[in-house]
Amino acid sequence: MRMLINVPETVVADALRGMAAAHPELTVDVERRVVVRRDAPVEGKVALVSGGGSGHEPLHGGFVGPGMLAAACPGEVFTSPVPDQMVRAAAAVDSGAGVLFVVKNYTGDVLNFEMAAELAEDEGIQVAKVLVDDDVAVTDSLYTAGRRGTGGTLFVEKIAGAAAEEGQPLERVEAIARRVNERSRSFGVALSACTTPAKGSPTFDLPEGELELGIGIHGEPGRERRAMMTSREIADFAVDAVVEDLRPDGPVIALVNGMGATPLLELYGFNAEVQRVLAERHVPVARTLVGNYVTSLDMAGCSVTLCEVDEELLRLWDAPVQTPALRWGR
Amino acid sequence: MRMLINVPETVVADALRGMAAAHPELTVDVERRVVVRRDAPVEGKVALVSGGGSGHEPLHGGFVGPGMLAAACPGEVFTSPVPDQMVRAAAAVDSGAGVLFVVKNYTGDVLNFEMAAELAEDEGIQVAKVLVDDDVAVTDSLYTAGRRGTGGTLFVEKIAGAAAEEGQPLERVEAIARRVNERSRSFGVALSACTTPAKGSPTFDLPEGELELGIGIHGEPGRERRAMMTSREIADFAVDAVVEDLRPDGPVIALVNGMGATPLLELYGFNAEVQRVLAERHVPVARTLVGNYVTSLDMAGCSVTLCEVDEELLRLWDAPVQTPALRWGR
Structure with a gap:
């Protein structure tokens, strides 16, 4: 522990x-x-x-x-x-x-x-x-x-x-x-399980060299388990899952979210792949947020959330916010 | 990996x-x-x-x-x-x-x-x-x-x-x-090693159940290795090391920093212990910042930095800042 x-x-x-x-x-x-x-x-x-x-x-x-x-x-x-x-x-x-x-x-x-x-x-x-x-x-x-x-x-x-x-x-x-x-639609990927304080050991078993596609934020099982994939492959899979379900007509806000233990260096690299897939799918991106916002203790991994916005929703997104984790404008 | x-x-x-x-x-x-x-x-x-x-x-x-x-x-x-x-x-x-x-x-x-x-x-x-x-x-x-x-x-x-x-x-x-x-003075603690992309395995060996006191941000060796300690004990050790060296006369700004893979939930809990020790040592705290700011890839652990401030330094700290990771004021 x-x-x-x-x-x-x-x-x-x-x-x-x-x-x-x-x-x-x-x-x-x-x-x-x-x-x-x-x-x-x-x-x-x-x-x-x-x-x-x-x-x-x-x-x-x-x-x-x-x-x-x-x-x-x-x-x-x-x-x-x-x-x-x-x-x-x-x-x-x-x-x-x-x-x-x-x-x-x-x-x-x-x-x-x-x-x-x-x-x-x-x-x-x-x-x-x-x-x-x-x-x-x-x-x-x-x-x-x-x-x-x-x-x-x-x-x-x-x-x-x-x-x-x-x-x-x-x-x-x-x-x-x-x-x-x-x-809004999301898709998450786990590269490792998380450990709760009460249990003191990983909440599920994810062997080194495998990942879980479609993980929940408590480590609930996802769609499938696969051998380790590259950032590029994960972005293809996750963004496709979201875009196929959302089928956006207009611009989106993208949240490229870390599960807790994935370094920001890797999250930014993953964002480059997410943006690539969105461009390939002709989905315009109005705003992007990268960081650890909706986490799962010490889980390594990431999720992609897209929110299709109209003018009003984008204006409200850009409006000032003053909280410990999100702050901009005044 | x-x-x-x-x-x-x-x-x-x-x-x-x-x-x-x-x-x-x-x-x-x-x-x-x-x-x-x-x-x-x-x-x-x-x-x-x-x-x-x-x-x-x-x-x-x-x-x-x-x-x-x-x-x-x-x-x-x-x-x-x-x-x-x-x-x-x-x-x-x-x-x-x-x-x-x-x-x-x-x-x-x-x-x-x-x-x-x-x-x-x-x-x-x-x-x-x-x-x-x-x-x-x-x-x-x-x-x-x-x-x-x-x-x-x-x-x-x-x-x-x-x-x-x-x-x-x-x-x-x-x-x-x-x-x-x-x-300014800092002291860091590692609960796990970090893994660089080039090496693909932990940069040093830190067995489960042990921690390294005084770690550097690249996993350089610290002062000593010990059996796992509680948040309370770690705060006592780290804050004492900093305070004994800094010997502040006036108020400090405290940075309670995560090394990358330690959940924010744990960092906030650790901050409670840091504040307790500072109160016991009669060090007034003017401002506190908690989060992952100076990290070491996927290392689990934390560091404490104190900066003793006068009126001018505190005013400059409070001045507006607009960067991806730190932003307040306008």
């Missing part, structure tokens, strides 16, 4: 204490596990709340701040947060304009956010929900009925978060979030 | 092509290996140029942009760039106000930047140099006479870059860079 931890039981609480110390612009309730932008609730504005199992950092806590999430609820590693966290987060950020729950499509998350929405509505908070299910690799898997929610979450949170920041009403913010999800 | 690459020979060129595609705000000369901010040269302003072996990304290319570096020269993996790259970079960014070379203390880098400075001066460019040697772990090592340059490089490039952006003259920018280096 090559982990920088104390004991598995305190990993999430320890991380939240460290996050609080590094980010005075956030309010971190370590005990109740809620991360909130310090100026919340923001008068007259819709608030986005998301959350999910820990181990995917910077998702979601690193996306809290002006222009993106109002709050995030981290669960235990690879485990859904509980409804109580979500209700607390909603209550902390609701200005009366309503709250949008951004939910990745995993059975536990879906059930808990549903329950939380009911409880929050009982408290007089208007709640809408959007389900993110962008992963084209498989339908139904270890923790999911339907497609899994992965890299597309970043697009939903950034673009709908910008709409909320502009002061758009809840039904508009919800519609934009849905549109972003409908236009 | 679990690498996302084509062939080892093209890793750096591939990464530069991918970087060019992701960052239209930079001019990337893939063939000549120079990354330049697009608006360079900036009239009347000193320009910072740095560089070094690849494999430490986002250092240095990810630090090119307004408020930090004007240009970066990436060498082969863990290999110094050549003088020709540095001269080209200097010529591309010099507005007549002069160029400051930021050089990490490795024998190859030092010699090549010295030669480049002479060549650039022959071309009529005024050049100053600052040597970064912040690593307290060991004196003299595999590639270095004296202390190694590691995490402190980020502080030198950010703070002196801000002084240059303000329009301060070369001798002032140089003096500030020197002051930052004199006040």
Whole structure:
């Protein structure tokens, strides 16, 4: 076990204490596990709340701040947060304009956010929900009925978060979030398994010299296992899988995402191949983001997410954002 | 070999092509290996140029942009760039106000930047140099006479870059860079070795269940090898090593840096322990930065860098910066 931890039981609480110390612009309730932008609730504005199992950092806590999430609820590693966290987060950020729950499509998350929405509505908070299910690799898997929610979450949170920041009403913010999800597709590849603190050993067996195509962000099985491929071959496979499903007419934003342990040097090289395939498929690229954004602990590997954008979605993507992990504009 | 690459020979060129595609705000000369901010040269302003072996990304290319570096020269993996790259970079960014070379203390880098400075001066460019040697772990090592340059490089490039952006003259920018280096100290810990593309296997042998205290950013040996320690114990050891050498009177900026493959979840947890030790040692912390900034390919581990700041250095740290890896303010 090559982990920088104390004991598995305190990993999430320890991380939240460290996050609080590094980010005075956030309010971190370590005990109740809620991360909130310090100026919340923001008068007259819709608030986005998301959350999910820990181990995917910077998702979601690193996306809290002006222009993106109002709050995030981290669960235990690879485990859904509980409804109580979500209700607390909603209550902390609701200005009366309503709250949008951004939910990745995993059975536990879906059930808990549903329950939380009911409880929050009982408290007089208007709640809408959007389900993110962008992963084209498989339908139904270890923790999911339907497609899994992965890299597309970043697009939903950034673009709908910008709409909320502009002061758009809840039904508009919800519609934009849905549109972003409908236009986003992802495909992931693992070069190694990841190790959870609780287990202390790799969550699945991926021998040296093999890779798993279509991996989920918890190491759920993908489409197939193959002998090691080059960056060029992986890009061909992953981008084709996404483009064939999305069939974009217009420009896309590309997220070339690292799973956690793949060096940025390699991710940039992989991006060159992704851009090559997109050019060959005549898909224009409006913006590109390269880095570790939706991770899977110490997994080596990458994913490609494309989001087809119109003028409005691109404008909202470019709008200012001030969070620990994504920041631009003002 | 679990690498996302084509062939080892093209890793750096591939990464530069991918970087060019992701960052239209930079001019990337893939063939000549120079990354330049697009608006360079900036009239009347000193320009910072740095560089070094690849494999430490986002250092240095990810630090090119307004408020930090004007240009970066990436060498082969863990290999110094050549003088020709540095001269080209200097010529591309010099507005007549002069160029400051930021050089990490490795024998190859030092010699090549010295030669480049002479060549650039022959071309009529005024050049100053600052040597970064912040690593307290060991004196003299595999590639270095004296202390190694590691995490402190980020502080030198950010703070002196801000002084240059303000329009301060070369001798002032140089003096500030020197002051930052004199006040910066680092200590690194490896939980695993890293694998270079050319070698294809770990660069040194670190058995499971052991760690190396005082590691360099190329896997150079450190102070000692021990049985695995907790995050709390590692923070005690690393922060003590830094504080005992630095003996700060005033507040510090803390960089809690990942070596590449350590999950952000663990880095934030480690930061909580770093802050605890600093509080116990009565060292006030003005700012904290947590993330993968000065990496060592896919090495698991972390480093702590402290920079003791006065009012001026803290103001320059807070000044706006717009680079791929560091951005805030406007």
